[in-house]
Structures are given as structure tokens and as C-alpha cells.
Amino acid sequence: xxxxxxxxxxxxxxxxxxxxxxxxxxxxxxxxxxxxxxxxxxxxxxxxxxxxxxxxxxxxxxxxxxxxxxxxxxxxxxxxxxxxxxxxxxxxxxxxxxxxxxxxxxxxxxxxxxxxxxxxxxxxxxxxxxxxxxxxxxxxxxxxxxxxxxxxxxxxxxxxxxxxxxxxxxxxxxxxxxxxxxxxxxxxxxxxxxxxxxxxxxxxxxxxxxxxxxxxxxxxxxxxxxxxxxxxxxxxxxxxxxxxxxxxxxxxxxxxxxxxxxxxxxxxxxxxxxxxxxxxxxxxxxxxxxxxxxxxxxxxxxxxxxxx
Amino acid sequence: xxxxxxxxxxxxxxxxxxxxxxxxxxxxxxxxxxxxxxxxxxxxxxxxxxxxxxxxxxxxxxxxxxxxxxxxxxxxxxxxxxxxxxxxxxxxxxxxxxxxxxxxxxxxxxxxxxxxxxxxxxxxxxxxxxxxxxxxxxxxxxxxxxxxxxxxxxxxxxxxxxxxxxxxxxxxxxxxxxxxxxxxxxxxxxxxxxxxxxxxxxxxxxxxxxxxxxxxxxxxxxxxxxxxxxxxxxxxxxxxxxxxxxxxxxxxxxxx
Amino acid sequence: xxxxxxxxxxxxxxxxxxxxxxxxxxxxxxxxxxxxxxxxxxxxxxxxxxxxxxxxxxxxxxxxxxxxxxxxxxxxxxxxxxxxxxxxxxxxxxxxxxxxxxxxxxxxxxxxxxxxxxxxxxxxxxxxxxxxxxxxxxxxxxxxxxxxxxxxxxxxxxxxxxxxxxxxxxxxxxxxxxxxxxxxxxxxxxxxxxxxxxxxxxxxxxxxxxxxxxxxxxxxxxxxxxxxxxxxxxxxxxxxxxxxxxxxxxxxxxxxxxxxxxxxxxxxxxxxxxxxxxxxxxxxxxxxxxxxxxxxxxxxxxxxxxxxxxxxxxxxxxxxxxxxxxxxxxxxxxxxxxxxxxxxx
Numbered sequence: 079x080x081x082x083x084x085x086x087x088x089x090x091x092x093x094x095x096x097x098x099x100x101x102x103x104x105x106x107x108x109x110x111x112x113x114x115x116x117x118x119x120x121x122x123x124x125x126x127x128x129x130x131x132x133x134x135x136x137x138x139x140x141x142x143x144x145x146x147x148x149x150x151x152x153x154x155x156x157x158x159x160x161x162x163x164x165x166x167x168x169x170x171x172x173x174x175x176x177x178x179x180x181x182x183x184x185x186x187x188x189x190x191x192x193x194x195x196x197x198x199x200x201x202x203x204x205x206x207x208x209x210x211x212x213x214x215x216x217x218x219x220x221x222x223x224x225x226x227x228x229x230x231x232x233x234x235x236x237x238x239x240x241x242x243x244x245x246x247x248x249x250x251x252x253x254x255x256x257x258x259x260x261x262x263x264x265x266x267x268x269x270x271x272x273x274x275x276x277x278x279x280x281x282x283x284x285x286x287x288x289x290x291x292x293x294x295x296x297x298x299x300x301x302x303x304x305x306x307x308x309x310x311x312x313x314x315x316x317x318x319x320x321x322x323x324x325x326x327x328x329x330x331x332x333x334x335x336x337x338x339x340x341x342x343x344x345x346x347x348x349x350x351x352x353x354x355x356x357x358x359x360x361x362x363x364x365x366x367x368x369x370x371x372x373x374x375x376x377x378x379x380x381x382x383x384x385x386x
Numbered sequence: 387x388x389x390x391x392x393x394x395x396x397x398x399x400x401x402x403x404x405x406x407x408x409x410x411x412x413x414x415x416x417x418x419x420x421x422x423x424x425x426x427x428x429x430x431x432x433x434x435x436x437x438x439x440x441x442x443x444x445x446x447x448x449x450x451x452x453x454x455x456x457x458x459x460x461x462x463x464x465x466x467x468x469x470x471x472x473x474x475x476x477x478x479x480x481x482x483x484x485x486x487x488x489x490x491x492x493x494x495x496x497x498x499x500x501x502x503x504x505x506x507x508x509x510x511x512x513x514x515x516x517x518x519x520x521x522x523x524x525x526x527x528x529x530x531x532x533x534x535x536x537x538x539x540x541x542x543x544x545x546x547x548x549x550x551x552x553x554x555x556x557x558x559x560x561x562x563x564x565x566x567x568x569x570x571x572x573x574x575x576x577x578x579x580x581x582x583x584x585x586x587x588x589x590x591x592x593x594x595x596x597x598x599x600x601x602x603x604x605x606x607x608x609x610x611x612x613x614x615x616x617x618x619x620x621x622x623x624x625x626x627x628x629x630x631x632x633x634x635x636x637x638x639x640x641x642x
Numbered sequence: 643x644x645x646x647x648x649x650x651x652x653x654x655x656x657x658x659x660x661x662x663x664x665x666x667x668x669x670x671x672x673x674x675x676x677x678x679x680x681x682x683x684x685x686x687x688x689x690x691x692x693x694x695x696x697x698x699x700x701x702x703x704x705x706x707x708x709x710x711x712x713x714x715x716x717x718x719x720x721x722x723x724x725x726x727x728x729x730x731x732x733x734x735x736x737x738x739x740x741x742x743x744x745x746x747x748x749x750x751x752x753x754x755x756x757x758x759x760x761x762x763x764x765x766x767x768x769x770x771x772x773x774x775x776x777x778x779x780x781x782x783x784x785x786x787x788x789x790x791x792x793x794x795x796x797x798x799x800x801x802x803x804x805x806x807x808x809x810x811x812x813x814x815x816x817x818x819x820x821x822x823x824x825x826x827x828x829x830x831x832x833x834x835x836x837x838x839x840x841x842x843x844x845x846x847x848x849x850x851x852x853x854x855x856x857x858x859x860x861x862x863x864x865x866x867x868x869x870x871x872x873x874x875x876x877x878x879x880x881x882x883x884x885x886x887x888x889x890x891x892x893x894x895x896x897x898x899x900x901x902x903x904x905x906x907x908x909x910x911x912x913x914x915x916x917x918x919x920x921x922x923x924x925x926x927x928x929x930x931x932x933x934x935x936x937x938x939x940x941x942x943x944x945x946x947x948x949x950x951x952x953x954x955x956x957x958x959x960x961x962x963x964x965x966x967x968x969x970x971x972x973x974x975x976x977x978x979x980x981x982x983x984x985x986x987x
């Protein structure tokens with residue numbers, strides 16, 4: 079067994095897992111407050127990548143048709159593109175919640191679930207209509223480099239991914255635990271009605287939840303796009319399923335759980351990929367079913383019992 | 387002669403909370419037995435333990451001479467114990483008649499192929515269920531409501547329909563969880579008579595949870611009183627009424 | 643039961659006539675639409691028993707279909723040619739075909755029981771996501787099998803068997819075979835739905851705990867629903883494979899499963915009539931939108947319309963076109979003015 083290769087796979091897994099975690103947070107927060115699998119979340123992630131792609135393209139940071147190599151995007155502009163994409167995705171997330179989910183909030187659980195699937199299809203294929211079906215090369219936000227440590231390669235993009243994810247997740251945790259709005263979020267996910275009785279603006283809090291999750295998904299989309307480096311309108315499909323699995327694995331509703339679940343899933347996939355890349359695609363689903371059967375509340379979640 | 391239903395030292399813990407502690411009772415065949423206690427005393431938990439919804443942390447349940455502790459609800463229903471729910475659980479989309487027929491499904495003897503191919507056996511079973519269900523609806527005074535969807539029935543009728551559905555399983559013992567909740571005094575009167583007729587005419591033993599003291603005292607032959615999960619008294623209504631601990635549980639300790 | 647057999651024989655004769663009319667008078671494109679509708683109906687009516695009657699939200703129907711498709715296609719190729727290699731297509735014999743269909747249905751049903759059993763404890767969206775996971779695992783496992791062609795799948799799957807007098811039909815006998823099973827699944831599902839079993843399934847859907855305390859073994863009922871739905875998904879898969887003459891694991895992605903669920907939701911979850919109507923709409927809609935899509939150069943348009951339709955449906959009529967009602971003589975009579983005599987007690 080080639081341990082260097084295995085170690086290499088595991089380090090790649092950590093980077094992949096960090097992206098899962100960023101997207102998983104959105105699933106877990108929305109599920110926490112609405113008990114809804116927001117299928118459209120992974121398409122907001124896709125939009126995040128496109129929202130950063132378009133301004134870069136307009137400003138000429140992409141290879142032109144003649145195949146000439148485009149220059150790298152300056153760091154200040156990268157920051158601007160990322161923040162712009164986060165803001166745009168936050169707006170999209172809020173819009174989805176307002177237009178599609180809020181009208182159905184009191185009509186059982188099936189209708190919102192179907193609606194979520196509908197919104198997801200709408201964004202995926204609407205994306206195909208607007209952006210075209212072919213994969214697009216993502217602009218060079220960072221010049222690719224890699225550092226060799228004892229035979230294991232560390233790509234600078236991977237390091238950026240892990241650091242960015244860690245910083246954002248940390249900031250989110252601080253926000254949720256130590257601010258007024260964060261407290262409102264926790265109250266709403268604990269009980270809708272009680273929160274309302276305590277004078278918390280439930281609608282505003284839910285909108286905020288969608289905006290937070292969507293902006294983190296946007297960053298996830300950009301990071302993955304930098305790493306790949308192509309993007310397509312259907313790139314959210316696989317990411318969505320896996321990020322959701324990460325959320326379930328960590329314990330749905332729990333933000334540290336999403337981080338933990340994302341990392342565990344990323345690393346397990348990469349380790350299995352050492353033997354078979356085909357079966358590494360199945361890892362997420364095996365984990366999902368395993369978790370649901372053995373401990374549906376996930377690693378860090380807590381379960382509630384139906385009152386008889 | 388041994389009891390129809392015997393609970394022995396039943397205990398149920400949820401995490402650190404002991405909802406029911408060492409509950410014991412023995413109900414004879416043909417009895418009208420009451421289970422009372424203040425809110426949160428653990429009455430419904432006892433029902434859930436007896437009917438297999440919860441598995442007790444310790445203790446045993448014996449029904450008709452066999453140990454049924456920890457058996458799933460369908461097996462317990464098949465042995466002849468049926469129940470209603472405090473928060474009514476009807477099959478809302480089905481009609482009143484179909485709700486009762488669903489209860490009768492248990493005693494049917496057909497397989498999937500009879501159903502898929504509509505064999506004669508299935509037709510006979512369908513007729514048996516229908517006739518039996520009509521009979522029970524009439525018994526409960528609901529024959530006018532047969533075709534109405536359960537969700538459209540008025541509150542009192544929903545409670546009665548649940549009893550009819552439970553009776554359709556042809557039980558030896560029926561457990562009624564606050565059947566009179568939300569009814570007015572005259573409705574309660576009618577219900578009390580109905581419960582007595584269930585015992586007298588259908589020969590079904592009745593175990594009753596009820597809040598209305600007057601109803602329980604007038605109806606039940608023996609009563610057990612729970613408070614904070616513990617049995618504080620057991621006996622005839624007259625003894626219960628004068629029991630100091632019962633009065634204390636219901637009214638609080640008198641000062642001075 | 644005898645009446646049922648007679649009805650089925652009559653329907654088979656009808657299917658033969660239908661196929662004859664298709665072969666003689668209808669353009670090939672439209673015949674294709676009609677056949678695709680038939681396959682969709684088999685899938686949707688089967689899934690309606692799981693999702694509609696038993697109320698178990700399964701999102702993995704494509705998985706069952708793929709098992710049936712590969713089992714049936716592989717058996718058919720082996721029984722007809724003996725080897726997997728390229729060459730002209732020929733007809734599978736009647737006996738072999740029936741054997742393949744049985745194999746497809748049973749293998750899919752076995753997988754259905756396998757999926758149904760462990761996921762019984764899950765409810766609602768958790769069940770949905772678990773069944774979706776199972777379907778994806780099935781697809782990945784199929785992709786990894788070199789014996790059935792790996793990612794490229796099976797090709798040169800024989801044509802469906804000839805019928806007496808069908809030699810000159812250009813389009814073959816697919817319409818007959820597909821619609822024979824459409825009739826079968828509808829007939830059996832109507833019987834099931836109206837039976838005491840069907841009522842027990844609905845009880846599980848309406849209130850599982852109450853059903854259990856009334857003696858209905860909810861787990862057994864749910865597995866039965868899964869087995870039934872999966873069986874017909876397997877049959878549909880086998881028919882699909884023989885109809886297309888090729889199958890790939892990627893024919894059975896999550897999008898496919900979602901499509902079948904959308905058919906049910908559109909028609910009205912729990913209504914058999916709704917399932918049929920939903921299947922037809924969801925199959926035909928993209929076919930008619932595609933010319934528009936191509937002329938505008940907007941790929942994805944048909945799916946966008948489809949998604950928008952779904953969203954509007956959820957907003958304005960979440961119970962679907964039919965709700966839980968069925969198209970029956972009674973309903974027809976009520977729709978005709980003065981035709982229905984409503985008796986109210």
C-alpha cells in the first residue's frame with residue numbers, strides 16, 4: 079500500500095470536505111428552522127460561481143477566443159467579486175424563501191418539499207438557458223502553486239479552501255452564539271411559536287437564515303470553481319446531495335455538525351477513491367443510509383420523540 | 387381465577403425523568419376500571435406501556451395469561467386489547483364507516499392475492515367488515531354519519547368513532563384515554579351510559595382514563611390513582627374519595 | 643376473479659387492436675410518444691401505491707427500474723444470442739420474453755423489499771433522501787459492473803416478440819406489450835385500492851400509530867407497497883430496455899426518479915387517475931416544447947416550463963389535478979348536469 083498516496087488523498091479530502099461543510103451549513107440551518115430540505119440550495123451554490131464568473135469575464139480576465147492566456151485577476155478585484163457574489167446569492171436565497179416557501183409554510187411538509195425540487199429544477203435548467211449548457215473555464219483568481227512536504231503535495235488552492243472555510247464557519251458560529259440575531263435564530267429553530275410569542279420577528283429571522291446559508295454557499299461555489307477550474311449549470315446536483323449527507327451525518331440543525339460531517343465525508347470519499355473512484359461516489363450514500371438507520375440524529379444532533 | 391390484565395412493577399424512564407414508577411394493577415374480566423390522577427401524573431404513559439407503544443424500562447404486563455411485555459402494538463391488538471387516544475387519531479381522509487372497517491381488518495383472513503384478484507373470499511370478507519362496522523356505528527349512535535369523512539365529523543362524534551373503531555377489533559379489553567374530554571355535561575352523561583353498555587352488552591372489559599371525577603366515580607367499580615408517576619391509592623370509588631393522599635394530590639396540602 | 647380474467651383478456655385484445663391501428667395509420671413519431679406515455683403510466687401507477695396509498699415518500703423509483711431493465715435486458719440478450727457482441731437486432735422469442743419480464747419484476751421487487759425493510763423507520767423527507775441514496779448506489783454499482791457494459795451499458799437488446807399477424811407492422815409490437823402491462827397494472831391497482839388491503843395501506847398513511855394499535859402491521863404493509871411498486875418499475879425497465887434496444891446506468895439518474903414523483907404530484911397524490919394523467923402530461927410536455935426550444939436555441943426551456951408548472955401547481959392547487967378523487971362513472975354522472983342523483987341522509 080502506498081502510504082504517501084493515501085496521505086495525499088486524505089489531504090485532498092480535507093479540502094473537498096471543507097467545501098461540503100460550507101454548503102452543508104445552509105442545509106442544516108434551513109432544516110433547523112423550517113424542517114425543509116432546501117433542494118434549491120445547491121443551485122444557489124452554482125449561481126455563486128457564475129456570479130463571480132460574469133464580472134471577471136466582462137472585465138476581460140478570461141482567455142479570449144484566440145486562445146490567448148488571460149492575466150490573473152488582481153487580489154482586490156477577487157475580493158470584490160467574492161463579496162458581490164455572496165451578496166447576490168443572499169438576495170437570491172431570500173427571494174426563493176419569500177416567493178416559493180413562505181406561501182406554503184403552513185401546508186404540511188410534502189408541498190414545500192416538492193416546491194424545493196421545483197425551484198431547484200428551475201434554477202438548474204434556467205441556468206442552462208441563460209448560461210448555456212457547455213462548461214466554462216473559470217478565471218484565474220489565484221496562480222496555482224503547490225508545495226511538496228515529504229512527497230505529499232499541498233496545492234495553494236486547497237490551503238485557501240480550508241482556511242477560508244474555517245474562518246467563515248468560525249465567524250458564523252460566533253455570530254449565532256453571541257449576537258442578538260443569532261439568538262433569535264436559535265430561538266426560532268427551537269420553536270416557531272414560542273419565538274413569536276417572545277416578540278422575535280420570525281419571518282425576518284428565516285430570511286436571514288436563508289441569506290447566511292446562501293452567501294456561504296456562494297463562497298463554496300467560488301472555491302470549488304477555482305479548484306476545478308470549470309463550471310456548469312448542473313454543478314450543484316452532486317454537490318447538493320453530498321452536502322446534505324454531510325449535514326445529516328453531523329447532525330441536522332447543528333453548525334459544528336455540518337463542519338464535522340463535511341470533513342468526515344470528504345476524507346472518507348478520498349480514502350475510498352484510493353481503491354476505486356467509481357465506488358467513492360457511492361460512499362456518501364452508504365454513509366447517509368447508515369446514519370439514518372443507526373443514529374438518525376447524526377453525530378452532534380439531538381432527537382425528539384413524537385407525543386402520543 | 388387470575389386477572390385479564392395484570393401490570394407488575396411497571397416503570398418507564400425518559401432520560402432522567404421517571405414518568406411511571408412501579409405501577410401495578412390487576413383488572414378482572416368484565417370490570418369497569420378507572421385510572422385517574424392530576425395532569426402529568428403519567429396516566430397516558432401507562433396506556434402506552436400496556437398497549438405496546440412504549441417498551442417499559444422494567445416490569446411486566448400480563449394479558450389473558452400471557453406475558454406481552456414489549457410486544458409491538460399489532461400483536462397486542464391481535465391478542466384482544468384495543469385503545470383510543472387522548473389526542474384523537476382517526477384516519478381523517480376515510481369515511482366513518484371505513485374507519486371502523488379498518489378496525490375490523492385485524493380479524494379478517496385474506497391475503498394479497500385475494501385483494502389483487504378480487505376473489506370471492508375477498509368479497510365475503512369485505513361484506514363481513516361492512517356489516518360489523520354498521521352494527522358498531524349503530525351501537526355508538528353514529529349510523530347517520532357512516533358516509534362522512536372522519537375529518538368532517540363534529541368533535542363529540544370523533545371521540546365516539548374512535549371507540550367504535552377500537553371495538554371493531556373485537557377486543558376483550560378496551561382502553562379509553564379521556565373519552566369525555568371537551569364534552570358538555572349532557573354529552574358526558576350519554577357517554578357514561580354508552581361505556582356501561584359496552585361492558586354489559588358487548589362484554590368488553592373497560593379501562594378508563596378520565597379527568598371528570600364525577601363521571602369516574604359514578605361509572606367505575608375500582609379506581610387507581612396516579613400522582614407524579616406513583617400509585618397513591620387503589621380501591622372502590624368511596625374509599626378513593628375519602629383518601630387523604632388523593633385529596634392532597636388534587637387539592638394541594640391544606641395550610642394549618 | 644373470473645370476471646377479472648375476462649376483463650384482462652378483453653383488454654389484451656384491445657391492446658392488439660391498438661397496436662394494429664398504431665402500426666397502420668399513425669406516424670412513427672406519435673407512436674413513440676404513445677409508447678413513452680405507456681411506460682410512464684406503469685411507473686407512476688406503481689409508485690402511487692408507495693407514495694400515494696401507503697404515504698411513504700419514495701424518491702428512488704429509477705433505481706428499481708434500472709434493476710429490472712438490466713436484469714431483463716441481460717437475460718434477453720443471453721437467451722436470444724448467447725453472447726454480448728455487436729450485430730443486427732432480432733426478435734426475442736415469446737417464451738424468453740415472458741421469462742425476462744418475470745425476472746425483471748421479481749429482481750426489482752426483491753430490491754424493493756431490501757430497500758423497504760431497513761428504511762421503514764424513516765419518515766417523510768428522511769425516507770425520500772434515503773431512497774434517493776439507494777437509487778444512486780444502485781446506479782453506481784451497475785456502472786461498476788463490466789459484465790453488463792459498465793458505464794456504456796447494454797446494447798443490441800432484442801426487439802419485443804412478434805404476435806400473430808404482426809410481421810408486416812413496421813413499428814413492431816412494442817405498443818401491444820407496453821399497453822398490456824399498462825392495463826394489468828391499472829386493473830390490479832384498482833383492485834388493490836378498493837380492497838381491505840388498500841384501506842389498510844391508507845390507514846398507515848393517515849396515522850401509523852393508530853393503524854398499528856388497530857392491528858395493522860404497518861411495516862409489513864409498507865414493505866408490501868414497496869414490493870408492488872418496485873415489481874412494476876422493474877417490468878417498466880425491462881420494457882424500456884427492449885423498446886430502446888439499449889440501456890445505460892445513466893438512464894436512471896435522480897432526475898428520472900423525480901420525474902415520476904412529479905407525475906404523481908401533478909395528477910394528485912393517491913389518485914390512480916391522477917397518476918395516469920400526470921404521466922401523460924409529464925411525458926408529452928417536453929416533446930411538444932422541444933421544437934420551440936430548438937427554434938429559439940434555448941436548451942433547458944422545456945425543463946424550465948416543467949419546473950414552473952410544478953411550482954404554480956404547488957402554490958395554487960397543492961392537491962394536484964384530481965386531488966384524491968378518481969375518474970369513475972359516479973364522478974362522470976355528477977359532472978353531467980342533472981345526471982347525478984345525490985342522496986343525502
